[in-house]
Amino acid sequence: MIKERDEMSRTTIIPFGPQHPAFLEPLNLSLKLSEETVIGAEINYGYNHRGLEKALTSDFRRSIYMCERVCGICSFFHSTAYCQSLESLFQVQVPERARYIRTIMMESQRLTSHLLALGHTAEAIGFESLFMQLFRERESIMRMVNDISGNRVHYSMNAIGGVRRDISAQQRSDIVSRMDGLEVRFEELAKIFEKDPTIRARTVGKGVLTPEIARSYGVVGPVARASGIAQDLRETYCQGLSFRPVVREEGDAYARSMVRVEEILRSIDLIRQTASELPGGALNIPFRGRPTGETFTRLEAPRGELLYYVRAKGTTDLERIKIKTPAFVNVAALSAMVPGCEMADIPVITVSVDPCICCTER
Amino acid sequence: MDEPIVDLLVGFLVVAPVAVALFCLFLRKLPAIGKAVGAVSVLMTMFAMALLTIVVTAGPIVREAHDLASITTAITVLDLALMLTFVYISWKAKSALAGVFAALQLIVLATMEIGGVSEHGAAIYVDQLSVMMAFVTSVIGSIICVYAVRYMAHYEGHGRFFAVMLLFLGAMNGAVFSNNLLWLFFFWEVTTLCSYLLIGHAGTMEARRSAVTAAEYTLGGGVSLAVGIMLCEHHFGTVFLDQLPSGAAIGGLALLPLALMAVAAFTKSAQIPFQKWLLGAMVAPTPVSALLHSATMVNLGVYLLLRLAPSLQGSGALSGMVALAGVASFLITAVLAMTQSNAKRVLAYSTISNLGLIVACVGLGTSMAMTAGMLLLVFHAISKALLFMSVGAIKEGTGSEDIDAMEGLRDRMPLVSGAVLVGVSMMVMPPFGMFASKWLLSEAVASHPLMALFLVLGFGATLVYYAKWLGRIFTGGTDRDALCRDGTPRTYAATLMATAVVGILATGLMGQLLEGLINPYVSKVFDPVLQTGGWGLSTTVGLFPLVALIVLASLLSVAALYRGRAPPTSEVYTCGEGSEVQVGTFYYWTEARVARLMRTANMLMALLVIALVFAPVIQEVAA
Amino acid sequence: MAMLSIVLRNLITGPVTTRYPEGPADIPEGNRGRVDWNMEACTLCGLCQKRCPTLALKVDKKAGTITLEVFRCIACGVCVDACPQEAIGMIAETSRPGYFKDVRIYQKEVTEERDEGPPQP
Amino acid sequence: MSSMFEQAALLALWAAVPLLVGVLLGLDRVLTARLQGRRGPSVLQSLRDLTKLLHKKGSYVNRSQVLFAYGALALQAAAALVLIMGSDVLTAFLLSGVGCFLMVMAALSVRSPYSHLGAQRELVQMMATEPVVMMVVLSLAYASGSFLGAEMEGMLVLALPLAAAAMVPVLLIRLEKSPYDIATAHSEIVSGPYVEFSGRGLGITKLAHWFELGVMFGILLLFFRLSDPALDLVVKGLVVLAVVLTTAVIDNTTARLTRWRMLRFSLTLCLGAVMLNLIVLYLVDSGVIL
Amino acid sequence: MNGRREARSPWILHFDTGSCNGCDIEIWALLTPKYDVERFGMMNKGNPKHADILLVTGPVTKKCASRLKNLYEQMPDPKLVVACGDCASTGAPFVGCYNTCGGVDSVIPVDVYVPGCACRPEVLIDGVVMAVDKWREITGASSEGARS
């Protein structure tokens, strides 16, 4: 009797979130701790569900801007996926220049997103100056995309059939020089992530996701690639540009950070390539009529595969939009990583998955 | 002082409890026993105070042995009877070990009686140390007995229980008044008998087994003591404590009796590796634990050591080992206490830990250390009594002794929680005596790096386990939640408050305690260094601002009692979720790991004890 | 120890912090700050209202006004693109924060501003 | 007369402890900001924060919480006073230790998971730092022959270099810096033991912490004493600045480690260093070495 | 000047009530070297009990509404709320979404509205400065009231 009560009151239940300094977004982990060891974790969703998928069906033109607001971190991927969906419904071929501009913007956003994730990781392990340094670099890209698109977060550059804004020659050279500078400075930071003993102490072996478990949860993006699953949609889509996915085998928080670190270097490279080879031509091809049919679009967002399903029946409003986001699968995998870890590792592990609730719940 | 009144006082403190004990056996009914216990308690308190005053003002009371030959004879007879009782008990309990120990004691005693024992000296020698002990036993012991009157309502066999309790007090007083080691031995063994009976009182299997364990350990200690006494007679030609030579004058094999008596003290004070019996004793009703841990039993061991301190002083390796055994016990049990969830077990470990400190003080053998040891003895007894009685009251109120189950007790049993707060404060907080003695002891070990290391780590652990426990009790919700309150029984309230008052008074009068009791005893061997003066207490190298701290503590207490306008309250932070809160405790180590530590500690300390006994032999051989 | 060199370099080269609000804000030319109407050119055709994704503006043909709820406008520039008369312009300067939610009313002849007043509890 | 004047000056110094520590913390914040490439707040920012907190009413969960916090403040302040008056250093340290104990109690007296985790970590932190500081105090006393701060003379650091060095990690821990910012570890347990305090209550706990830091710095400064008062002041100032700079740089070049690592580090390396120093000194004194 | 001392140390709490993260990241950007609001004494405290100013982002989803209220109630007085971005001000970017309440002021009183989707860090700074001004007024007024 007393023993049982003993066990009961030895556990602490921690409501981790929805408002918690380690999280940007409202997510609730109900953690069961024995002393500081996590013995059980329950993930509670729904704080961020706005009902966007329903609202997105109201007017297909308006939805370009609204689906950007599925998420402010990879807004451009959402609008691109959406526009590509409708382009395939309208069967328009996007002009080459527009494709290149989209690539520049997507990869720039990937940079901001990965720098954010890494900065967040640094913050979670209490490495404040590294966080500051990463955000300092991030600001330079924010300034660049602000200049190109007119906004720091929601570029509103996509249109069905192309893009709405052009990149001037001056902006092009600005992009290249910024990338050169960033590369030099980031390589220094990359070395810190790779070698610093205190960072390694906090990340190596934390939140291990073996390839088998990774597959069973169907994780995507850097989380999958850190667990040895070589899967990156850019590999097949980026014809003409040299690209190889980054893969690591360890499957721990360290590997996930390192995948992002290397992807940043590859993205820098991709941006430089596309910006210097930017072809001429039209920005945008007009479409006619109302969308009909159904389509799937897949895109490699910073956190992994983003999938849009759109079905339309020839009216201004769409019949159904379904967004399957990368974070949706990756966050679920947390429940496989967290048990057995220390309370202090919770932020590190959570952040290493780079959870995004706003798109997971839409 | 030769007046018969003094004889009366000394005699009363030993005989009165015994007499009332016999009376209790006939009374049987709890209310009647309660009255008798109450009466004898009041009287004992008053008499102890009177004796205290006399000794402080007029110096030690000495009674020559040849005047008391008849008593010596009576004691010898009773002693043999006691040994036979033990043999009988062992036979009934089927404990071969206890039987062997009892038989060995019988043989040693008989050998001594046949060989003849020197008779020239003071049989009774009531000095400052004795009277200090008698005061603690009589006052704290009485309070515990009164407390037990209420507590034992749930148990059977009241007559026997209270008889043994009172007998215990009488025996304790007898032991500390005796100067003749054989007298002391008799009373020593009476306490063994009492503890056996009290631990086994509940009559359950577990209780009986624990009682037998206790008997085995302490009887073993008794053998060591008996042999020690015999060797005393052999080496020093005396069995009178005040005639033992001082440490500088002895060496080699002559140290053996001292070593053996030290081992006996270790068993009585439950130092590692002899701690098992005291932990097993937790099955006894709480008043018994309170009595064993504070006013009686375990104190007897360290008392003997303090008595032997002048002889041990300067004995080199021997006193060094005693000191090491003490600090090691202190540290190890302090760490173990962090891993326990049962309040009584935490307290038990804490007792061993604190007694370890006193042992260490004796081993250190400096003026400061001796002073610290005596201060520790007094204040530990008071606060431990308070804490045990509080746990008893909590057990009655909530049905559990588990620390986890005490969560939020502040809201449910404010008075008892307050008592725990006071008790713990006495243990760790200024200005109380334990804190002062910790300070003193720390200053004493500044030139002993190794001892200091054990000490600083142990102090840390002590803070941790008290914080954990007190923290649990005070883990409360908002003040709005604190609505339903159990009434604490009046007897409990009164006894708890009385103990707290004794503790507070003793702290307030620490200067007087020092001047009147401690320094005179210390000055037998050393120059007493701790003086009242300046802001409080001062040594040649340090200063303890007692007065200022008392003022500070009083101000804080007033603030605590002041019930002004309630501050605005808010719910606890739960990340906005507003969910049910559940907080657990920390035990740091798994049970397996604790057991492993325990095994290692037992082994190492057993080696140390063996070394302790063999050190004189080795020294002899080497010389 | 790479971090050591970075932080010490930072200490020597000094902070990169902007001076804002004492100094100027770092806003690029092409920034989509806020929209502004040139009512001279506007024909009150209502196309902008139709396209606005957040329903931030209302064209009132009868009163000759265009009402912009500033705090609803996401500065997407759709209305700018949609206006056949090029009556709407995008200004790099952003809207200002307020104690109340500004509503801006553009009148075909006169332009005036008014507050919505304190929010109803 | 002069002694009365001196006493008054010391009292004034005591009253100024929060100001001094506040400025020191402000300096630390500016330095941290600069190391991170930021402009950072004013040097007085920490003092401003405290003033604001003390003027803000705040709310509490229950009374015990408040009382324990006030107790912690009283003890830490008393400790600082004892130290400043040149009295018993050990007393000062023990008082400050009990002050920490009361802070833990304040955190435990609320049924709040974060507060409890914070308190438990604070306990581990105490286990890590208290023994080291206490050994440092004992070694100071051993080297100088007295526990009275006023009687600890000369550059004791020369005799006790390792003991003085061991104070740096301790200060790192007590200043809540990485690699050992544990108890209030900003991200995972919100603000640990302080989570349920607000307004004035938080100010009180902060003040208590500042006094505690004052005591720690005070103990460190006992290693450095010169007979020339002006030179003494300069050396002490330089030591404090050096410590602030060192801790800020270490903080900014490391991630935060876990509490067991901290405990292991401090109980082996730091405590070992002090012990080694003390034993060497002991052997030198008893003539075994040299 | 009354209320000066308070206003020099605004501690903020950030809560995302269902935003798209756009504004949240901009709030984070405020803490980083380029904008570094610590130069105004501003600090991000992840704890309502330590905070003076609550920065809310997002259109307040129905599930978050009660949580927002809970956090708001745990902040000690005087407290200020800044609705960051169009979402928090009006909920407009999510017009037509059935699970939003449409703006923070539908749940708790808002002191300052910051426009933008996403709101720029510079505008956020202005917004917080406005909140601080208002705070200064409140404390100044209350201490004057106490004096008379």
Ligand code: SF4
């Ligand atoms: S489908 Fe919707 S309503 Fe049904 S269980 Fe899932 S979330 Fe709930």
Ligand code: SF4
């Ligand atoms: S997912 Fe789609 S169908 Fe389901 S609740 Fe959300 S909007 Fe409605």
Ligand code: SF4
């Ligand atoms: S992933 Fe490849 S195909 Fe897709 S947009 Fe980027 S570069 Fe183009």
Ligand code: SF4
């Ligand atoms: S569609 Fe898939 S993810 Fe969504 S609820 Fe059904 S099984 Fe789950």
Ligand code: SF4
């Ligand atoms: S994964 Fe989702 S929430 Fe995260 S950045 Fe991408 S779209 Fe946004």
Ligand code: SF4
């Ligand atoms: S800029 Fe966009 S949101 Fe603003 S009024 Fe024009 S269309 Fe509407």
Ligand code: SF4
């Ligand atoms: S679209 Fe242009 S012309 Fe038509 S109402 Fe709007 S602003 Fe006026």
Ligand code: SF4
């Ligand atoms: S205002 Fe815009 S950027 Fe900000 S949270 Fe809302 S949708 Fe995202």
